Amino acid sequence: MKTQNYLALDFGAGSGRGIVGSFDGTKLRTEELFRFDHFFNVLNGKTYWDVLELNRQTKNVLKKAAAEGIALAGIGIDTWAVDYGLLDRNGDLLGNVISYRNATEETVKKAWKRIGSKELFSITGVGHLAFNTVYQLYERKIRKDACLEHAETLLLLPDLLTYFLTGEKGTEYTNAMTTMLVDSRKGIWSQEIQRRLGIPEKIFTRLEMPGVFRGELTKAVCQETGMTPVPAAVVASHDTAAAIAAIPTGKEHFVYISSGTWSLFGTECEKPVITEKAFCSGYSNEGSLQGGFRLNKNIMGLGLLQECRRSWGRKGKLLSWDEIVEAAAQAEPFRAFLDTDALEFFSLQHLTERIPKYCAERGMYISSIGEIARCVYESLAMKYRYALRELENITGEKYEAIHIVGGGCKNGLLNQFTANATGLPVIAGPEEGASMSNALTQVMAAGEIKGISEMREVVSNSIETKTFLPRNTEQWEEHYPAFLMAAGIGEKN
Numbered sequence: 001m002k003t004q005n006y007l008a009l010d011f012g013a014g015s016g017r018g019i020v021g022s023f024d025g026t027k028l029r030t031e032e033l034f035r036f037d038h039f040f041n042v043l044n045g046k047t048y049w050d051v052l053e054l055n056r057q058t059k060n061v062l063k064k065a066a067a068e069g070i071a072l073a074g075i076g077i078d079t080w081a082v083d084y085g086l087l088d089r090n091g092d093l094l095g096n097v098i099s100y101r102n103a104t105e106e107t108v109k110k111a112w113k114r115i116g117s118k119e120l121f122s123i124t125g126v127g128h129l130a131f132n133t134v135y136q137l138y139e140r141k142i143r144k145d146a147c148l149e150h151a152e153t154l155l156l157l158p159d160l161l162t163y164f165l166t167g168e169k170g171t172e173y174t175n176a177m178t179t180m181l182v183d184s185r186k187g188i189w190s191q192e193i194q195r196r197l198g199i200p201e202k203i204f205t206r207l208e209m210p211g212v213f214r215g216e217l218t219k220a221v222c223q224e225t226g227m228t229p230v231p232a233a234v235v236a237s238h239d240t241a242a243a244i245a246a247i248p249t250g251k252e253h254f255v256y257i258s259s260g261t262w263s264l265f266g267t268e269c270e271k272p273v274i275t276e277k278a279f280c281s282g283y284s285n286e287g288s289l290q291g292g293f294r295l296n297k298n299i300m301g302l303g304l305l306q307e308c309r310r311s312w313g314r315k316g317k318l319l320s321w322d323e324i325v326e327a328a329a330q331a332e333p334f335r336a337f338l339d340t341d342a343l344e345f346f347s348l349q350h351l352t353e354r355i356p357k358y359c360a361e362r363g364m365y366i367s368s369i370g371e372i373a374r375c376v377y378e379s380l381a382m383k384y385r386y387a388l389r390e391l392e393n394i395t396g397e398k399y400e401a402i403h404i405v406g407g408g409c410k411n412g413l414l415n416q417f418t419a420n421a422t423g424l425p426v427i428a429g430p431e432e433g434a435s436m437s438n439a440l441t442q443v444m445a446a447g448e449i450k451g452i453s454e455m456r457e458v459v460s461n462s463i464e465t466k467t468f469l470p471r472n473t474e475q476w477e478e479h480y481p482a483f484l485m486a487a488g489i490g491e492k493n
Helices: 051-067 105-112 117-124 133-142 146-150 157-166 191-197 219-225 239-245 276-281 303-314 321-330 351-360 369-395 412-422 433-445 451-462 473-487
Strands: 004-011 015-023 028-037 041-043 046-049 074-078 084-087 153-156 212-216 231-234 255-259 262-269 284-287 293-300 402-405 426-428 466-468
Touching: 004 051, 004 157, 004 239, 004 433, 015 051, 015 433, 028 051, 028 433, 028 451, 051 157, 051 219, 074 157, 074 433, 084 157, 105 133, 117 191, 117 276, 133 146, 133 191, 153 157, 157 212, 157 231, 231 433, 239 255, 239 262, 239 284, 239 293, 239 433, 239 451, 255 369, 262 369, 276 369, 293 369, 303 321, 303 351, 303 369, 321 369, 321 412, 351 369, 369 412, 369 473, 402 412, 412 426, 412 466, 412 473, 433 451
Parallel strands: 004 074, 074 231, 255 402, 402 426
Antiparallel strands: 004 015, 015 028, 041 046, 084 153, 212 231, 255 262, 262 293, 284 293, 426 466
């Protein structure tokens, strides 16, 4: 077949990329067209996303593609989960897009007085996280937020960015499943949750499965960017769901880690796992590209070191990731541990001071860049081990390997630590799993491939993975209790 180009717009919580995926019928070749950094903005103590800047950068990607004469057969957008924008009756944006980092446990406790955490889990299958969309909306409800009161439509962030380009509204399944507002058994918005929390039902749009087209670039966007009316596809718009869909495996039962700012740790299931064990362990049933579920939990990942790196840079220590990894490799092993999900780290502020302080309060002392980095890497690996034991306890399965995808799969040191801590081989790749899946879902919408199996076969044809075998497992076993104590968690299994 003739090679076709598909533009994958992949936005993480700190950067965005435009990736061109060229599909020849067997392989997908990816090339980065455009990359930019973006950060949340703090105004009067509240954190916002600059969604207008994201829209501007999206159009910059389109302009670059047009200027380079790249003919596109489709575009698709994936982002992080839970955040959203509100539109008025004219389809105009109401206010700035509020960031999930404003979440507080106080709002959660107020919501639980109307509908308890177990009941929310029994309906949605989603584990408690203070930044779930349901709590964000309830916070606006109780403070009588004017934007919510005047809203006609809620669009999750990737659907909002697609709407800016096409004028078409809709809500993609995998991202909707992260909101804690969807009945996981019925696959529809939960009217029970909406009613109990007083969240207006009218603002929610229809749920759509990935693999279809939703509109095309508007005339105004085409005129501004020089692009033709390219169709926009409904892709797995939650970047984790997209990345997992690109894991090149034919096995039905496997463990994955989507490694980036956050680490998403889990496995795929055909049906939601709504049990007491899953609830108590904080696992969620989120949507998979093929219409099933990803039983996974959120673990704060490399976001800690991303913020440390920015802080060191502001102090004049401009370090590459390779330099940080090398410093960690040279640091003393097992000197200190922390819980990456500790509340004091959630704001991602002053971490170069908070991390050593956290450790010192527990009798562990670190100060150098290498010591801080190694502490984070070793603690993450230990947290993965803990999550693996929880997952095995929930599912009754024993897993043979861990697949790591996303930007973090480039970190050979962390991959090796993960193999050492869990005792399982770690298979790293693809790095650009989300954008590969994004592009291949557009190929699916065009009818050139069918289903997840063919998608994973194309990925397997297109990349090489790297395997890390466990080493020194006895040492990691020996220090695991020290991690549990430092993190303030107990082994449940």
